[in-house]
Amino acid sequence: MGKDVIVACDFSSAAEVYAFLDKFTGRKPFVKIGMELYYAEGPAIVKGIKDRGHPIFLDLKLHDIPNTVKKAMNVLSRLDVDICNLHAGGTVRMMQAAIEGLTREDGSRPLLIAVTQLTSTDQESMEQDLLIKQPIDQVVMHYAANAKKAGLDGVVCSPLEAQKVHDTCGKEFLTVTPGVRFADGDVGDQKRVMTPAQAKEIGSDYIVVGRPITAAADPVAAYERCVAEFCD
Numbered sequence: 001m002g003k004d005v006i007v008a009c010d011f012s013s014a015a016e017v018y019a020f021l022d023k024f025t026g027r028k029p030f031v032k033i034g035m036e037l038y039y040a041e042g043p044a045i046v047k048g049i050k051d052r053g054h055p056i057f058l059d060l061k062l063h064d065i066p067n068t069v070k071k072a073m074n075v076l077s078r079l080d081v082d083i084c085n086l087h088a089g090g091t092v093r094m095m096q097a098a099i100e101g102l103t104r105e106d107g108s109r110p111l112l113i114a115v116t117q118l119t120s121t122d123q124e125s126m127e128q129d130l131l132i133k134q135p136i137d138q139v140v141m142h143y144a145a146n147a148k149k150a151g152l153d154g155v156v157c158s159p160l161e162a163q164k165v166h167d168t169c170g171k172e173f174l175t176v177t178p179g180v181r182f183a184d185g186d187v188g189d190q191k192r193v194m195t196p197a198q199a200k201e202i203g204s205d206y207i208v209v210g211r212p213i214t215a216a217a218d219p220v221a222a223y224e225r226c227v228a229e230f231c232d
């Protein structure tokens with residue numbers, strides 16, 4: 001795996017997501033299932049999309065005491081997804097417990113990546129709400145290094161941080177980057193964006209693209225454009 005476009009299927013029902021995926025008659029895009037869809041439809045939506053042949057990134061961002069995360073990851077590993085994630089803020093011990101829980105009896109497991117600081121958190125809210133005084137880019141790199149230390153496979157990060165994450169944690173450590181927009185597209189509520197071609201240039205391993213594909217007049221063409229810019 002690697003160098004792929006992950007489509008953020010931010011829909012609120014199975015009917016909507018299946019109607020969207022029905023448009024893809026050839027290629028089977030990598031699908032990100034987030035909290036909204038998972039909480040609405042439960043594990044059946046994961047199985048349903050998997051059975052249609054799509055690789056899946058289950059984006060549930062776990063964050064709890066190590067024992068609870070270990071047990072929850074054990075349940076998620078049975079869903080046979082390709083990537084799942086957690087918050088690095090839960091500590092190295094929590095991340096190690098997550099790996100233990102995720103690892104199946106035969107030693108296999110889905111890829112596990114960490115959210116460092118959410119892109120919705122800025123320097124001011126980090127200092128005032130979380131009492132973290134260091135510069136946010138240092139905090140992000142420290143959390144990425146913690147994720148690596150715990151044995152995780154990579155991080156979700158802004159495309160602008162991907163290069164530095166690779167410099168800090170190594171080229172093999174995966175960077176999964178949302179905040180992608182076409183050069184001629186709407187930015188929407190994303191603040192710091194890159195085109196798929198720029199994300200490729202700076203070394204993102206996967207890009208996560210939602211509305212530029214899901215809200216496009218022709219979603220399949222928009223997806224193919226992302227693939228052409230990012231993967232080819």
Ligand code: C5P
Nearest residue numbers: 008010118119178179208209210211212
């Ligand atoms: O529609 P859009 O391309 O902005 O969707 C981006 C997806 O990536 C959404 O599912 C959003 O929740 C997710 N995401 C993000 N920024 C992060 C982490 C996740 O936009 N830092």
